[in-house]
Amino acid sequence: MRLIPALPSLIAILALPVSADTLYDRLGGEAGVAAIAADTLDKTASDPQTRRSFAKVNMKRLKTLVAEQLCQLSGGPCRYSGESMKQSHAGLHITEAEFYGMVGHLRAVLDTHQVAQADKNALLALLAPMKRDVVEAKP
Amino acid sequence: MRHASLPRLLLALSSICALAVPVEVQLLDAAGKPLGEVVVYAEPLSAKAPKGKLSHIIDQVDKEFVPLVNVVQVGTAVSFPNKDNIRHNIYSFSPPKPFDLKLYSGTPSSPVVFDKPGQVVLGCNIHDWMVSYLLIVDTPWFDKTDARGMAKLGELPAGEYELKVWHPHQASAAPAQKIKLGSGAASAFAFRLKLTPPPASGNHNY
Numbered sequence: 001m002r003l004i005p006a007l008p009s010l011i012a013i014l015a016l017p018v019s020a021d022t023l024y025d026r027l028g029g030e031a032g033v034a035a036i037a038a039d040t041l042d043k044t045a046s047d048p049q050t051r052r053s054f055a056k057v058n059m060k061r062l063k064t065l066v067a068e069q070l071c072q073l074s075g076g077p078c079r080y081s082g083e084s085m086k087q088s089h090a091g092l093h094i095t096e097a098e099f100y101g102m103v104g105h106l107r108a109v110l111d112t113h114q115v116a117q118a119d120k121n122a123l124l125a126l127l128a129p130m131k132r133d134v135v136e137a138k139p
Numbered sequence: 140m141r142h143a144s145l146p147r148l149l150l151a152l153s154s155i156c157a158l159a160v161p162v163e164v165q166l167l168d169a170a171g172k173p174l175g176e177v178v179v180y181a182e183p184l185s186a187k188a189p190k191g192k193l194s195h196i197i198d199q200v201d202k203e204f205v206p207l208v209n210v211v212q213v214g215t216a217v218s219f220p221n222k223d224n225i226r227h228n229i230y231s232f233s234p235p236k237p238f239d240l241k242l243y244s245g246t247p248s249s250p251v252v253f254d255k256p257g258q259v260v261l262g263c264n265i266h267d268w269m270v271s272y273l274l275i276v277d278t279p280w281f282d283k284t285d286a287r288g289m290a291k292l293g294e295l296p297a298g299e300y301e302l303k304v305w306h307p308h309q310a311s312a313a314p315a316q317k318i319k320l321g322s323g324a325a326s327a328f329a330f331r332l333k334l335t336p337p338p339a340s341g342n343h344n345y
Contacts, residue, residue, distance in 0.1 A: 056202040058267035083226065091225035091244030 024076030026119050033076065036109055037067035043105040050101035053092045073126045085133035092136070099135045103127075159294035160320040162280070162328070166288040166304060169333040173288025177306045177332060178210040178274050180281035181292050181318070184299040190214065191279025194250070197261070197271055199223045199242070204261060204271030208307060210281045211273065216250035228264035235259055235275055260307075272307035297321040302328055310335045 027033050041063050045054035054062075071078035082088060103124070110120045162181060166174040182188065193215045198205045200222045211217065219229055219242060227242040235257035242248050253259065253275045263269035280300075282290040302316040310333040320326060 056266045056268060058265055061264060061267070087243055088226055091223070 022075035023119055023122055024071060024074040027070070027074055027115060027123070028113065029076070030071070032113065033070045033074065034063070034067040036106075036113060037070055038063045039109040039112070040102070040106045041066060043109065044102045047101065047105065050098050050105070053094060053098065070123075074123060085130045089134045089136075094134050094136055096135050099131055158296055160297060160324075160326045162292040162295050162302075162320065162326050164282075164284070164290045164292065164302065164304070165327070165329040166284045166290065167329065167331050169331065171331075173284075173286065174306075174332055174334070175284050175286045175288060176206075176208045177284040177288075177290070177304055177330075178208065178276075178281065179284060179290035179292065179302070179304050179330075180210065180274075180276045180278055181295060181300040181302050182276070182278045183280075183296075184301055184317070186296070186298060188212075188278040188280075194218070196220060197273070199227050199229075199263075199269070202263075202266045202269060204263075204269055206283075207271055208283060209271065209273040210283060210305075211253060211275055212279050212281070213256050213275055213277050214252065214254055215275070216252045217273070218250040219248055221248070226265060227269075229261055230264060231259050231261050233257065233259040258305075258307075274305050295320055304330045304332055306332060306334055308334045308336055 024033065027036060041054075041059060044050045045057070045059060065080070065082040068078045069080040069082065070076075072080045106124070106127075107120065110123070115123075164179045166177045166179070168174045191212050193212060195209065195211045195215050195217045196219075197209060197217055198220050202223060209217075219227075219240060221227060221242045221244075224244045226244060229238075229240045229242060231238055235255040236251065236253050236259055238251055240248055240251060253273070256275045256277050259273040259275065261269075261271040261273065280292045280295055282292055284290045297320050300318050300320065302318050304313050313330050313332050316328060316330070318325075318328060
C-alpha cells in the first residue's frame with residue numbers, strides 16, 4: 001500500500017536525466033552561450049564606464065574563455081581553461097561600479113536573448129561569488 | 140740606448156692602440172636620413188667571441204614591450220619584470236627559443252635564457268598587439284643605433300670581423316661588411332637600410 005503513492009515520483013526521478021534540460025541548454029547551448037559571452041564583452045569593452053580594463057586586450061581569446069566559463073558554470077560539457085578570477089583580474093583595480101556595469105550589460109544581453117527571468121537569476125547567482133575576486137578592495 | 144727606446148715605445152703604443160679599436164657605425168635609410176633602433180654587431184672571423192654582459196631586461200609598460208627591438212649575446216638571461224603589474228602571458232614560437240611565460244601581478248618570474256643565435260618574436264596572449272623583437276648574436280660587440288643613426292660597438296681587438304645590421308622591419312637584409320681593424324685602418328662604417336613598416340595590426344576597438 002505504501003509503495004503505490006511513491007510510484008509516480010519514482011518514475012519522475014528515473015525520467016529526470018532524460019527530460020530535464022540544463023541551464024546551459026536553456027541559454028541556447030554552445031551557440032547561445034558563445035553569443036551571450038561575445039555580446040556582453042563587446043558592450044562592456046565599448047561602454048566608457050566599463051571599457052578601461054579592456055584596453056589592448058585580445059578580445060577573441062577573452063570571448064572564448066568567458067564562453068567556456070559560462071558553459072561549465074551552467075552545466076554544459078565544457079572545461080574552463082583560463083586562470084582563476086583572482087589571477088586574471090589582479091592589478092587591474094576593477095571597481096565595484098565597473099563590476100556592476102558589466103553585470104548590467106549581461107542582464108541586457110540576456111534580455112535580448114529572451115532568457116527567462118528564472119534562468120537569468122540562476123546564471124547571475126552562479127556568477128555573483130566572483131565579485132570578491134574581481135573587485136579590488138580599496139586599501 | 141735612449142735613442143733605441145723611442146721607436147720601441149712607439150711600437151708598443153701602436154700595438155696597444157691596435158689592441159682596442161673603437162668602432163662606430165652610421166645607419167641611414169633609403170632617403171639618406173639617420174635610422175634609429177637598428178641592431179649593429181660585429182662577428183669576429185679570426186678569434187672566438189668572448190662573453191659579454193649576459194643579462195637583459197624587456198619590460199612591460201602600459202601593455203607594450205619596452206624596448207621594441209632588442210639585441211643580446213647567445214647565453215643571455217632575459218628578465219621580464221612586468222612594470223604593468225597585471226597579468227601578461229609572454230610567448231614565442233620562434234625556433235631559437237619557443238617559450239611560454241606567465242607573468243602575474245606582484246610575482247617575479249624567472250628569466251628566460253636564449254642559448255641559440257637567431258631572431259625571436261615575442262608576443263602576449265592576453266594583449267594580442269604587444270610585440271617585441273630580439274636578435275640573439277654570437278658576439279659581445281653590438282649596439283642599437285640612436286636617434287642620429289649612430290651605433291657604438293665599443294673597443295674591439297684588432298682583427299677581422301663581419302659587420303652586420305638588422306631591424307625587424309627591414310625590407311631586405313643589408314649585405315654584411317667584412318672589416319679589418321688594426322693600426323691605421325678605418326674604424327667608422329656606414330650602412331643603408333630600407334624599412335617597411337608592418338601593416339597596422341591589433342585590436343583597437345576596445
